[in-house]
Amino acid sequence: MGLQPPPPSTTPGTGRAWGGSPARHDTSQKGNVHDRHARQPYPRPHQGTEGAAQRRPTAHQASDRQHPRQIEDTLRPDRIVVGVSSPYAEDVVREVYAPLLQNGIPLFVTDPATAELIKGAANAYLGMKISFINGVADMCAAAGADIQQLAEAIGFDPRIGRGGLNAGPGYGGGCLPKDVRAFTASARTLGANEAATLLRAAEQVNESRPIAALGLIEQTLGRPVKGVRVTVWGASFKAGTDDVRESPALAIAALMRRRGATVTVHDPHAVRTALRRHPELDYADDLEDSVKDAGLIVLATEWPHFREADPKALAPLVADPVLVDLRNLLNADAWRMAGWTVRQLGRPAQE
Numbered sequence: 548m549g550l551q552p553p554p555p556s557t558t559p560g561t562g563r564a565w566g567g568s569p570a571r572h573d574t575s576q577k578g579n580v581h582d583r584h585a586r587q588p589y590p591r592p593h594q595g596t597e598g599a600a601q602r603r604p605t606a607h608q609a610s611d612r613q614h615p616r617q618i619e620d621t622l623r624p625d626r627i628v629v630g631v632s633s634p635y636a637e638d639v640v641r642e643v644y645a646p647l648l649q650n651g652i653p654l655f656v657t658d659p660a661t662a663e664l665i666k667g668a669a670n671a672y673l674g675m676k677i678s679f680i681n682g683v684a685d686m687c688a689a690a691g692a693d694i695q696q697l698a699e700a701i702g703f704d705p706r707i708g709r710g711g712l713n714a715g716p717g718y719g720g721g722c723l724p725k726d727v728r729a730f731t732a733s734a735r736t737l738g739a740n741e742a743a744t745l746l747r748a749a750e751q752v753n754e755s756r757p758i759a760a761l762g763l764i765e766q767t768l769g770r771p772v773k774g775v776r777v778t779v780w781g782a783s784f785k786a787g788t789d790d791v792r793e794s795p796a797l798a799i800a801a802l803m804r805r806r807g808a809t810v811t812v813h814d815p816h817a818v819r820t821a822l823r824r825h826p827e828l829d830y831a832d833d834l835e836d837s838v839k840d841a842g843l844i845v846l847a848t849e850w851p852h853f854r855e856a857d858p859k860a861l862a863p864l865v866a867d868p869v870l871v872d873l874r875n876l877l878n879a880d881a882w883r884m885a886g887w888t889v890r891q892l893g894r895p896a897q898e
Contacts (some may be wrong), residue, residue, distance in 0.1 A: 624647070628655045637656050695875055712873075767871050775843055776841050777800075786851070794817075801828065813836075813843070838865050862885055870887055
């Protein structure tokens, strides 16, 4: 038998984590409901002719999708956050997600406004964390320090954690930049001006990444990129997708072309989508073909495909064996032993 709507409740709502394994929560038994934060009372149904409509359950799931992992994330999420307007809606949500909860997935139940802010805050914090480590990478470059070692060291601090501390050419995609902008705008609308300033600073760091990358590239070359034949490895905004929306790799490729370079882009999966958005660039489906006669290779997306490239086999194909690794993906020593000049983001130059 399906769930039946309960009578109107005047019990104050609370944020609750429900489900999950003991390892994830301070619980002694899986499946318990835990009070986390005091919330405002659920809205009470109006009396009279509006009562039936008001008793309809309303639930809002705070979606936090990471394309193209949407199916995987739906079936095996880190957590489920829902905002509900009544106890009955909460019961319906529990019934719908029962199979996931039985597998230890935590469910956090709160009100709709808080659920929306949870989603925005999660993505905005990730954006700020990425921009933070990229800003510190600039400091490392200026000081002759090593961003990889720095990130490993501070990542041991449980208050910080290692996740999201990979310096690179910035964040992109169809969700994160949009969500950070929206959360910044919300902070400003709500009058949280200091928060808006902090969030906007993270956006500005991210927006500056193509210019910062160009600086490293031209420093490595010892000259402007004008007239240089450049191969860019990567078109998607990250590995594992063909999504090129707001892709840092393509932003850097387009910037170099505007500065007079001849640019060829190679990506194992995103050439077709990149071509539609940036038809002015040249593209190569094959990794070896992409580097022929190149005076510089720029690694801009962290595909394993590039880590597995053979520097000895590629060296005879290029005009000049120079590589800039914006993802710190490669074993730079192995490439240098094969005769390449290699620079990595936020790491000391080595000859």
